[in-house]
Amino acid sequence: MTRASNGTALVTLPNLVSTSRVVLGFGFLVTEAVMPRLALIAIASLTDFLDGWLARRTQASSRLGALVDPVADRFFALCVVIGFVASAQLSVWQAVALMFRDLMSIVGWFVARNVSWLRPITFKARLLGKAVTGLQLATFLVVLLWPAATDGMVWVVFGVGVAATIDYTLMLWRERVRR
Structure with a gap:
């Protein structure tokens, strides 16, 4: 596990779950089919809930996680909006x-x-x-x-x-x- 200079873990399960929304955002951009897009939105929504729950449950809340989560949210939303504009939706x-x-x-x-x-x-x-x-x-x-x-x-x-x-x-x- 990678640690910051202050000893806190950088790579935690909640942070990985949050970061997965970046991959999901890219996935949204490369598909135009409705069902895969619905699945990507559903998975992103689930990970948005799951990362916070895991952080609280495993006491793995961190300043990095508090930054990664909203950035991943915004990145996913931006990818979806770009995908919808590109497909004229x-x-x-x-x-x-x-x-x-x-x-x-x-x-x-x-x-x-x-x-x-x-x-x-x-x-x-x-x-x-x-x-x-x-x-x-x-x-x-x-x-x-x-x-x-x-x-x-x-x-x-x-x-x-x-x-x-x-x-x-x-x-x-x-x-x-x-x-």
């Missing part, structure tokens, strides 16, 4: 709306890292952020199984994404103290 505006919260998270991360008068804080998952991820996965199923409902789901994800962005922004602002 989503328009570019729908893709941007689905990924709005993720785009704002990247902007927020850069701001938090580069504004010197803000003290660093630990980013933690929040309920609205988890809701966006769940709704994104549900939307991916809708695109494959009930395309007529795609627009409505995209608007729901966008709305919850805006609310999640506001929630994260307010939380970060409250947690940060001017020097």
